Amino acid sequence: MTRSIPMTMLLLWAGSAVAGQPSQTPTPAALWKEECAACHMAYPARLLPAESWKAIMAGLKSHFGTDATVDAPAAAAIERFLVANAGMRAVRSTGGPVPLRITTSPWFIREHREVAASTWKRPEIKSPSNCTACHTGAESNNFSDDLSGTSGGRRR
Numbered sequence: 001m002t003r004s005i006p007m008t009m010l011l012l013w014a015g016s017a018v019a020g021q022p023s024q025t026p027t028p029a030a031l032w033k034e035e036c037a038a039c040h041m042a043y044p045a046r047l048l049p050a051e052s053w054k055a056i057m058a059g060l061k062s063h064f065g066t067d068a069t070v071d072a073p074a075a076a077a078i079e080r081f082l083v084a085n086a087g088m089r090a091v092r093s094t095g096g097p098v099p100l101r102i103t104t105s106p107w108f109i110r111e112h113r114e115v116a117a118s119t120w121k122r123p124e125i126k127s128p129s130n131c132t133a134c135h136t137g138a139e140s141n142n143f144s145d146d147l148s149g150t151s152g153g154r155r156r
């Protein structure tokens with residue numbers, strides 16, 4: 001009896017052959033994790049609009065007081081990835097500069113109203129940019145943990 005090899009098995013075989021190649025090009029998401037999580041967590045693309053990501057990628061040479069340059073092909077791939085997954089909040093055309101920070105966005109300030117000024121300055125937190133100090137799921141793009149009543153929240 002002759003039976004053809006199921007398509008799924010062929011696909012699995014083809015997939016493992018590709019995965020076995022050592023010189024496989026990393027995906028844009030992998031490049032982003034590699035290059036943008038070296039100094040802080042890789043901030044999820046949805047937290048800033050496309051204009052902001054473009055401005056950030058254009059200014060990596062002097063990135064918040066540090067040099068965060070990435071080689072040109074990787075930078076282009078990362079920018080495409082960030083822009084494709086960017087948040088919907090458009091930057092208002094007030095004539096001012098495009099915002100480069102998540103932590104100065106009106107929504108961020110609103111969501112973090114209950115965090116006391118003294119909490120932000122704690123040694124284990126240091127900066128509002130340090131999302132992972134309070135949001136344990138931040139690395140996996142999850143900020144919906146209930147922080148009310150924790151050290152990050154109302155109780156000081």
Ligand code: HEC
Nearest residue numbers: 035036038039043064066067068100101102103104127129
């Ligand atoms: C060499 C270290 C370094 C690398 C690499 C780096 N950053 Fe940063 N980044 C910083 C520093 C320092 C800050 C400021 C943090 C603070 O204010 O506490 C920052 C802040 C940011 C902020 C603003 C956070 C806020 O306060 O809202 C964004 C967005 C950002 N980086 C994106 C990126 C992206 C995208 C990449 C990858 C292309 C990247 N960073 C790579 C050092 C780095």
Ligand code: HEC
Nearest residue numbers: 102111115128129130131134143144145146147148152153
């Ligand atoms: C000092 C602790 C702290 C830090 C640091 C912090 N947050 Fe928060 N965040 C909170 C608290 C408290 C809330 C209020 C809602 C709650 O109880 O989860 C909140 C709420 C949020 C929400 C709304 C969640 C929802 O489901 O409504 C988002 C999104 C968020 N934070 C993103 C961030 C990002 C991105 C960063 C880093 C750039 C950050 N936060 C840094 C404490 C923190």
